[in-house]
Amino acid sequence: MDMARLPRAAELARGSARNPRWRPGLSAALYSEIFASSREGSGAGAAVALACDGMRQERKAVAEEKAILWVQDADAIRRGGRPYRPGLPQSVRDRIVHVAARNCSDALFALEEGLRCRDLACVIGELAGNPKQFDFTASRRLTLATEKHGVPLFLIRLDAHPELSAARMRWRVTSAPSAPPLWNRNAPGRAAWHAELFRARAHPPGEWILRDDDPVLAAESPAVQSPASAAPDHGDLVRAAGA
Amino acid sequence: MAIWCAQLALDRWRHSHNCKPGEGPDAQPFALITETAHGPRIAAPNAAAQLEGASCGMMVADARTLCPALQTSPGDPAGDLAFLERFAIWVQRWGPWSALDAPDGVLVDVSAVAHLFGGERRLLSDVAGRCHARGLTVHTAIAPTAGAAWALAHYGQGAAILGSDDDMAMRLADLPVAALRLDDDVLLVLRRLGLKRLGDLAGIGQGEGEGRNGRDAIKRRFRNHRSPGANPLVRMDQLIGLVPEPLLPVVPVHAPLVQRRLLEPVRHRSLLDTVVDDLAADMVRELEARGSGARRLELALWRVDGEVVMRQLELAAATRDASHITRLFTSRLDDVDAGFGIEMVRLRAAWCEELTLAQSDIEAAAQEHGTSLAACVDRLSVRLGEDAVQRPTLRASHVPERAQSWQRPLDPEPALQHELAFHTRPLKLLDRAEKIAVLYASPDGDPRQFRWRGKVHDIARVEGPERIAPEWWRERGAARLRDYYRIEDGSGRRYWIYREGLADDGRGGMPDWFVQGLCA
Numbered sequence: 001m002d003m004a005r006l007p008r009a010a011e012l013a014r015g016s017a018r019n020p021r022w023r024p025g026l027s028a029a030l031y032s033e034i035f036a037s038s039r040e041g042s043g044a045g046a047a048v049a050l051a052c053d054g055m056r057q058e059r060k061a062v063a064e065e066k067a068i069l070w071v072q073d074a075d076a077i078r079r080g081g082r083p084y085r086p087g088l089p090q091s092v093r094d095r096i097v098h099v100a101a102r103n104c105s106d107a108l109f110a111l112e113e114g115l116r117c118r119d120l121a122c123v124i125g126e127l128a129g130n131p132k133q134f135d136f137t138a139s140r141r142l143t144l145a146t147e148k149h150g151v152p153l154f155l156i157r158l159d160a161h162p163e164l165s166a167a168r169m170r171w172r173v174t175s176a177p178s179a180p181p182l183w184n185r186n187a188p189g190r191a192a193w194h195a196e197l198f199r200a201r202a203h204p205p206g207e208w209i210l211r212d213d214d215p216v217l218a219a220e221s222p223a224v225q226s227p228a229s230a231a232p233d234h235g236d237l238v239r240a241a242g243a
Numbered sequence: 244m245a246i247w248c249a250q251l252a253l254d255r256w257r258h259s260h261n262c263k264p265g266e267g268p269d270a271q272p273f274a275l276i277t278e279t280a281h282g283p284r285i286a287a288p289n290a291a292a293q294l295e296g297a298s299c300g301m302m303v304a305d306a307r308t309l310c311p312a313l314q315t316s317p318g319d320p321a322g323d324l325a326f327l328e329r330f331a332i333w334v335q336r337w338g339p340w341s342a343l344d345a346p347d348g349v350l351v352d353v354s355a356v357a358h359l360f361g362g363e364r365r366l367l368s369d370v371a372g373r374c375h376a377r378g379l380t381v382h383t384a385i386a387p388t389a390g391a392a393w394a395l396a397h398y399g400q401g402a403a404i405l406g407s408d409d410d411m412a413m414r415l416a417d418l419p420v421a422a423l424r425l426d427d428d429v430l431l432v433l434r435r436l437g438l439k440r441l442g443d444l445a446g447i448g449q450g451e452g453e454g455r456n457g458r459d460a461i462k463r464r465f466r467n468h469r470s471p472g473a474n475p476l477v478r479m480d481q482l483i484g485l486v487p488e489p490l491l492p493v494v495p496v497h498a499p500l501v502q503r504r505l506l507e508p509v510r511h512r513s514l515l516d517t518v519v520d521d522l523a524a525d526m527v528r529e530l531e532a533r534g535s536g537a538r539r540l541e542l543a544l545w546r547v548d549g550e551v552v553m554r555q556l557e558l559a560a561a562t563r564d565a566s567h568i569t570r571l572f573t574s575r576l577d578d579v580d581a582g583f584g585i586e587m588v589r590l591r592a593a594w595c596e597e598l599t600l601a602q603s604d605i606e607a608a609a610q611e612h613g614t615s616l617a618a619c620v621d622r623l624s625v626r627l628g629e630d631a632v633q634r635p636t637l638r639a640s641h642v643p644e645r646a647q648s649w650q651r652p653l654d655p656e657p658a659l660q661h662e663l664a665f666h667t668r669p670l671k672l673l674d675r676a677e678k679i680a681v682l683y684a685s686p687d688g689d690p691r692q693f694r695w696r697g698k699v700h701d702i703a704r705v706e707g708p709e710r711i712a713p714e715w716w717r718e719r720g721a722a723r724l725r726d727y728y729r730i731e732d733g734s735g736r737r738y739w740i741y742r743e744g745l746a747d748d749g750r751g752g753m754p755d756w757f758v759q760g761l762c763a
Contacts, residue, residue: 040761084760085635085637086637087672087763097632100627110627113622117613117616149613151613178731187704188704192735
């Protein structure tokens with residue numbers, strides 16, 4: 001056994017020394033679950049934003065042109081609709097391969113086949129509810145596949161309650177009020193989400209307001225950033241106006 | 244040599260009804276028809292119908308007044324063309340290569356071939372005899388140029404032969420100008436100019452004085468007509484042989500095919516798997532020799548009682564990997580009923596694409612380094628179905644649900660004008676827009692509150708309306724326009740909703756509201 005890799009007593013005493021707080025730009029966990037309501041687009045939006053954030057870190061090493069597999073089961077399509085190409089971020093727009101699975105076991109098969117494929121940048125899955133087939137064993141299979149082949153998986157769980165799972169990071173995401181745009185303060189602005197990391201292997205739990213601050217993902221503490229006083233976005237314009 | 248099947252469509256119809264000319268159903272007045280913008284027209288009347296007065300191009304209603312007993316049936320131009328392609332291969336028995344002369348003829352190169360059949364006269368009688376045995380009415384001619392052979396076959400008498408030492412201009416002088424294969428409007432111009440015979444056109448430049456300028460005048464008249472079919476002078480030169488006329492030869496393509504006849508009929512799955520393994524290996528060798536890969540494979544199983552079970556497989560990219568083929572077929576063979584046994588198995592690659600030699604141990608590599616995208620798509624579409632694995636593409640339409648279409652994942656994207664980025668679109672679009680109940684201050688104003696799937700949302704911020712008009716060239720006249728609003732409710736949920744129509748547009752009652760998309 002390699003003694004140097006074992007944690008030291010000081011690290012065990014203070015968890016933060018070994019497990020830093022999560023922030024955007026850290027290399028993403030390979031298997032994240034995102035719990036969201038099917039009444040809003042926050043789950044898919046946060047999954048795409050986290051996936052883009054993860055791909056940005058790998059950008060130097062890996063080509064950007066790899067495809068993205070988006071798997072949905074029939075119930076998820078019925079509740080939340082399909083991805084719409086004109087609304088996707090510019091960088092992923094032409095790379096989506098969509099799989100419409102009939103039921104949960106087909107969707108799990110598609111997810112696992114996707115994780116084994118070296119030509120995919122990442123796999124995004126959407127499962128509705130708590131299907132019986134998706135138990136701890138199934139999630140453990142996904143973990144093993146993603147860790148063997150290194151393809152990240154972002155699994156959106158619509159209207160599900162968190163059961164036992166082998167996911168490395170588990171998020172609970174709801175929509176958050178967006179920062180008003182400068183030129184039309186009555187219009188909805190860039191997307192924002194209230195994200196709660198409630199279970200993670202490498203990071204302590206926490207809450208953030210995630211903001212898709214194209215091209216990067218911004219995270220703020222919800223206590224500091226109350227929605228009413230949020231600065232308008234569209235960064236450079238705001239700074240120029242001194243708002 | 245030109246072969247003109249004068250009644251190709253009718254001959255095929257007679258063949259399908261198994262009757263000789265003038266017998267059975269062909270004894271009654273009958274015509275094949277085509278649908279045109281102005282109603283059905285006669286494409287090919289038979290002899291009895293022609294006697295009664297029906298002619299080609301006549302409206303069916305007019306023909307019925309002349310001949311009330313006229314029977315009709317729709318023509319099959321696509322089938323005729325497919326027949327003609329097979330016919331063009333068949334006529335290569337008389338020459339090394341042949342070319343299609345759509346819609347109802349073929350051209351065969353018989354240079355230095357006639358002596359094999361005992362002279363040109365006997366060659367033509369051989370053609371006539373064999374075509375007659377197939378039930379085809381043909382007119383044939385042999386001439387030094389394709390144009391001359393075509394002219395003689397269509398407008399000459401009998402089986403005309405034009406030798407290379409005959410005076411071509413003189414032999415062809417009596418034929419009408421239609422023998423030049425010209426377009427209808429050019430024929431009309433020539434008729435108005437009084438040029439009716441080929442001799443008129445050929446002799447026009449040979450006179451003295453004024454007559455010498457005739458050819459220049461015609462050249463000026465047709466100076467902008469570049470295509471041979473629109474320029475009588477080019478056609479005339481091709482007919483005489485002064486200008487070359489390239490023809491596109493027909494080349495038969497044989498699909499790779501391997502089969503196994505089994506000594507003992509197979510009734511068990513494991514034996515069948517072994518046979519499919521062997522066939523896949525044979526097929527891979529066959530494909531490797533051609534330097535191609537299979538895109539579509541057909542496996543046919545002949546049972547002892549004569550039934551044939553077909554299993555078809557379509558692949559996302561050309562492949563030449565035996566274990567991949569076997570693996571894909573394995574899941575397709577689960578529901579095969581072997582009956583009393585299978586005695587022959589045949590594998591055919593109906594669609595091949597070029598594939599150069601490459602590393603072949605794709606399965607071993609898959610264990611180590613993961614599968615390729617094509618293999619992944621194949622596995623998914625075999626289990627989930629062809630329509631389950633798709634890629635979204637853009638379509639030129641303003642209506643949101645039509646602006647996105649789906650295609651197979653590895654097909655190239657269609658070329659399209661770049662999408663306009665004036666307006667933000669939602670991240671996800673519902674398959675069907677869902678109806679909502681909306682509270683608003685005024686019918687044309689911003690929405691204030693809506694109820695969707697049983698819950699009430701207070702609208703905090705609104706952007707809109709973005710007006711999208713219906714596509715009048717496609718939809719009914721009563722289709723209503725849509726006013727789209729991008730909204731955010733009090734807790735930050737963002738939606739894309741629209742109002743269908745205006746209160747006073749006169750196309751129905753009060754407009755309904757729908758939610759169509761979920762924004763990120």
